[in-house]
Amino acid sequence: MRAMLCGCGQRLEANGDDGLVIETLAHYRWIHGMAVVDGENIRRIVRENAYGLEHAAPYAGGTGPDEEFGPEPY
Numbered sequence: 001m002r003a004m005l006c007g008c009g010q011r012l013e014a015n016g017d018d019g020l021v022i023e024t025l026a027h028y029r030w031i032h033g034m035a036v037v038d039g040e041n042i043r044r045i046v047r048e049n050a051y052g053l054e055h056a057a058p059y060a061g062g063t064g065p066d067e068e069f070g071p072e073p074y
């Protein structure tokens with residue numbers, strides 16, 4: 001899951017950078033009334049500003065990241 005914060009404060013979400021580019025293009029078109037023809041420019045914006053939602057989510061437990069991987073098999 002990827003997410004990006006638009007300059008207007010709207011958070012855009014998609015399953016990957018490619019999806020986020022499409023979401024951003026649609027958002028610019030419908031919310032900002034801008035028909036963005038330069039998809040490469042949007043791609044650059046997404047690459048520089050998108051972040052992974054999994055990293056932003058707080059840990060549910062207080063055990064720390066070591067518990068995530070389970071016990072070592074050896």
Ligand SMILES: [Zn+2]
Nearest residue numbers: 006007008010
């Ligand atoms: Zn916006």
